[in-house]
Amino acid sequence: MNVDLGKVDKLIDKYRDEEAAYIPLLQDINSEFRYLPRDALKRVSQKMEVPLSHLFRLATFYKSFSLVPRGEHEIQVCMGTACHVRGAPRVLNKITQQFQIYPGETTADQKFTVETVNCVGACALGPLVVFDGKYFGHLNLSRTDKLLEGYHEENKKSS
Ligand code: FES
Structure with a gap:
């Protein structure tokens, strides 16, 4: 690059x-x-x-630095215990399949980076995803779909 x-x-x-x-x-x-x-x-x-x-x-x-290119949008899937037992692995699977990347990777178009994090201190909302710093809780597969669709729509408008 x-x-x-x-x-x-x-x-x-x-x-x-x-x-x-x-x-x-x-x-x-x-x-x-x-x-x-x-x-x-x-x-x-x-x-x-x-x-x-x-x-x-x-x-x-410093964890805030990266030596590899990161996406415009950052998606962090909480894999802490409370989120894990409430279905975080399925949410993570859905997201990584959608973008065809593994956790820790960035999509080829440099739009999205997906990573896993440990407890972010909002266990009552689990399973949850932090999308560009915003928390999205109580996710199941259809809510995850909607969340991703929303970002795809926004992306289409801005590109
Ligand atoms: S385990 Fe996910 S917020 Fe605590």
């Missing part, structure tokens, strides 16, 4: 005079590209004179 290094340079300039501002810089790059492209990390390493290994350490330490 080609990375617009001009965008990376602009972000670097924003933090150039701040000492050890690598984390906010990496956060900005991660939100710009929805992950941390290797070429962007190399650029930061050269321009800010920080070892690439240090940037990789930060990138792998």
